[in-house]
Amino acid sequence: MKTLTLVIALTFAIGGMAQAASHEHDMSQHQMAMQPANQQGVGIIKAVNTKAGKVQIAHEPIAALGWPSMTMWFVLQNPMPADIKIGDAVQFEMQENDKKQWVIVKIARK
Numbered sequence: 001m002k003t004l005t006l007v008i009a010l011t012f013a014i015g016g017m018a019q020a021a022s023h024e025h026d027m028s029q030h031q032m033a034m035q036p037a038n039q040q041g042v043g044i045i046k047a048v049n050t051k052a053g054k055v056q057i058a059h060e061p062i063a064a065l066g067w068p069s070m071t072m073w074f075v076l077q078n079p080m081p082a083d084i085k086i087g088d089a090v091q092f093e094m095q096e097n098d099k100k101q102w103v104i105v106k107i108a109r110k
């Protein structure tokens with residue numbers, strides 16, 4: 001009976017260690033998943049909300065994401081460059097943040 005208890009205790013200890021190791025592994029994969037490659041887009045500036053730090057763009061299809069062309073709001077990581085006005089064609093680079101918002105990290109006139 002004592003032996004059985006010891007075996008059970010050991011099994012739990014090893015199981016716990018294995019779990020800790022695999023959890024660590026999962027975490028690194030998770031971090032990689034949270035930082036996907038930046039996506040590229042092109043479109044036309046429709047509106048800018050400076051206060052909210054957002055820009056509305058009528059973008060062309062983004063094949064990598066399976067997006068059709070559409071008009072949508074993006075979060076701006078940095079203030080809009082002063083030379084970009086409504087109606088301008090732009091190319092931009094974006095990434096998804098942990099709130100599932102698409103954040104423009106780079107934007108320039110096309």
Ligand SMILES: [Cu+2]
Binds near residue numbers: 067069070071072
């Ligand atoms: Cu869109």
